[in-house]
Amino acid sequence: MQVKNGFLMLAVVAGMGLTACSTVKISDYPQRQFTVPAQASTADVQKQIKQAVAQQARAGWVVEQADNSRVVAGINRRSHYLQVSYLINAQQVSSHISGSRHLDQKGNKIHKNAMAWKMRLDNAVFSQLSTTFN
Secondary structure, three states, X not given: OHHHHHHHHHHHHHHHHHHHHOEEEHHHOOOOEEEOOOOOOHHHHHHHHHHHHHHOHHHOEXXXXXXXXXXXXXXXXXXXXXXXXXXXXXXXXXXXEEEEEOOOOEOOEEEHHHHHHHHHHHHHHHHHHHHHHO
């Protein structure tokens, strides 16, 4: 009986250790921005962001909302959900995590997979913007 309890305790401690290691600080990742050229309209920028998100549809990304000041993209993976907003102003485009579900987000920490998903989408979006406007 004591051996069984010992294994149970070991399993609980190991599980807690694995859970703690799966989150990362959001601030440890570079917050990318793109400077919008003066000749580019907000509509042009929005169109390019939507196109980049659409190119990531195979990975599960979809445009959820779009207006003059932002484009919101989301991804569902099983029971996990991540939402990334691309803020558009006259000078620049920036991205940030605007929502999540079942990704252990607490303050400045989130599951490491969420940051990998965001980084891949950011790469596609900022590459599209750079190719189009530079």
